[in-house]
Amino acid sequence: MKTPQIIEALGALAHEHRLAIFRLLIERGPVGLPAGRIAERVGLVPSSLTFHLQSLQRAGLITQRRESRQLFYSADFASINGLVGYLTENCCAESGGKCSVSCAPAQPTRSVRRVKKVA
Numbered sequence: 001m002k003t004p005q006i007i008e009a010l011g012a013l014a015h016e017h018r019l020a021i022f023r024l025l026i027e028r029g030p031v032g033l034p035a036g037r038i039a040e041r042v043g044l045v046p047s048s049l050t051f052h053l054q055s056l057q058r059a060g061l062i063t064q065r066r067e068s069r070q071l072f073y074s075a076d077f078a079s080i081n082g083l084v085g086y087l088t089e090n091c092c093a094e095s096g097g098k099c100s101v102s103c104a105p106a107q108p109t110r111s112v113r114r115v116k117k118v119a
Contacts, residue, residue, distance in 0.1 A: 009079070025073060032072045036070070061083075062074065
């Protein structure tokens with residue numbers, strides 16, 4: 001990924017609702033979710049949801065597919081891997097081989113989810 005793409009992706013994630021949508025779609029994997037279910041899970045009205053989904057889609061973080069009359073959204077894992085790779089590609093490059101940290105993504109210790117669930 002190029003620097004402008006990285007900046008756009010990070011900018012898209014720098015919002016509470018978009019980050020919640022993104023994390024929800026990461027959890028769902030390639031199957032994704034229909035727009036209506038995303039709206040219910042994050043507590044957004046359809047017009048607001050559309051705005052946030054378009055932002056994430058323009059940034060290349062999610063994809064959209066149509067199944068019958070529904071739009072499904074899912075995380076673009078290749079793009080996500082490119083983003084993480086860009087951020088860590090020079091990990092410990094100037095340490096002279098004395099790097100004691102792992103540049104692999106850490107396992108979360110607990111979920112920090114702030115997604116509203118509708119009954």
